[in-house]
Amino acid sequence: MTSIKCLNLLPWYSLLFLVNKKAHGACKTYFISLRDSERRKQNGRDKDHATRSRRQSRRRERARKLKRTLTNISRDKLGDFDRSKLMEVMTPEYLSSEESEEDEGGNFLHFKVRRLPWQRETFQRLKDKLEEAHKESLTPQHKRQLKKRVIDEDFSSRTAPDDCPKFVKD
Structure with a gap:
């Protein structure tokens, strides 16, 4: 009789173990991030880290928006490109670098976009079309809230990923 009760409790026990394991992992991550944050403050690198994190976050968000736009865009706008390869x-590795430009008072002016010198012009134009299509799909209020982007004449210093496809790399 007791072995049947134990078998009935086994799924609950394993669930409790998994929840506890996830909570342990979350706590570990939290305390590691606290330690790293404190080290960055001591070394004076906290502002650099914040700037780098914001840039990476913006690039990840842009990549997500472009992927969503790519799934919704018509085939004729893609030209010779294959949708699955583009996805x-x-x-973020294939998106242009950008940094914020501010006036003397520290107020935001615009994002300065530095193109990637190793990308083909046709691929760059396709990304521009996707950006335009994304902007067109936004509501008027959202369009007003978009931050202005200015293409800089200087190129980014980032190099191409090792596994970069030929249709992207010049």
Whole structure:
């Protein structure tokens, strides 16, 4: 009789174990991030880290928006490009670098976009079309809230990923 009760409790026990394991992992991550944050403050690198994190976050968000736009865009706007191959390269590694430009008072002016010198012009134009299509799909209020982007004449210093496809790399 007791072995049957134990078998009935086994799924609950394993669920409790998994929840406890996830909570342990979350606590570990939290305390590691606290330690790293404190180290960055001591070394004076906290502002650099914040700037780098914001840039990476913006690039990830842009990649996500471009992927969503790519799934909704018509085939004729893609030209010779294959949608599935484009989905693979719509990641932050293939997006232009950008940094915020501010006036003397520290107020935001615009994002300065530095193109990637190793990208083909046709791929760059396709990304521009996707950006335009995304902007057109926004509500008027959201369009007003978008931050202005200015293309800089200087190129980014980032290099191409090792597994960069030929249709992307010049």
